[in-house]
Each structure stands twice: as C-alpha cells, then as structure tokens.
Amino acid sequence: MRAGCGVSSRRLHDRWVDSVEEERWYAVRSLFSIAGKADSAYEERITLWVAGSLDEALEKAHAEAEEYAEFAGATYLADFGQVYHLADAPPRDGAEVFSLIRDSALEPRAYLERFFDTGSERQQ
Secondary structure, three states, rough: OOOOOOOOEEEEEEEEEEEEOOOEEEEEEEEEEEOOOEEEEEEEEEEEEOOOOOOHHHHHHHHOOOOOHHHHHEEEEEOOEEEEEEEOOOOOOOOOOOOOOOOOOOOOHHHHHHHHOOOOOOOO
C-alpha cells in the first residue's frame, strides 16, 4: 500500500494502479455487419462496462449491441465477442482498454497490411 492511500496498489508499467475489487471494468469487442449496395462492411466496436464478472460484462455488452445494431441498421454478429478485464479501475489517461495477441509468421509490414491496413478501412 502506498502511504496516504486507503486502497491496495500495484505497479503497472511505470505508474501505480489502485485496485478496487468491487468495481471491475471490462472492455468488450463486438462485431457488426453493415449491408451495402455492392459490398458488405464490418464494424468493430469496443465498449467499456462495470460488472461483477466477465460473463456479466458480456451480457451487458450483448444487450447494448443489439440496441446499437437496430439503431445503426446493422446486423450484430452475436457469435463473436471478446472480453478484456482492465487493470486500471476506473480507467484513466493511458489505460489499456483492450489487448489481443495473435501468433503470426508474417513480417511486421505484411501483418499490418493483412489485418489493419488493407485499404478498405473507414475510420471515424
């Protein structure tokens, strides 16, 4: 525990993060299909949730994603969902909100072109 701080703390990279067990934050990554005239598009969204467990966060995100899909005229791909427990609680500047590690034999440039910079992305 740090002096003057009433909660337990642990080091995260180069800063201290306060652990608050009853307030767990989760990032949930959801996927949507947007039908177009010629092609389809896919939207990935990452939303933040306070929940007591990973399953509860996923349930909350699922309910919101269904509402979002209706609002946006998209199809929610409910078979896909990734949940990440945030180490920072509550989130603050520089907080990591999602992390995914993918094994790949691709070189860095080819990896970026394959997964992130295909030329067909529309960023908001």
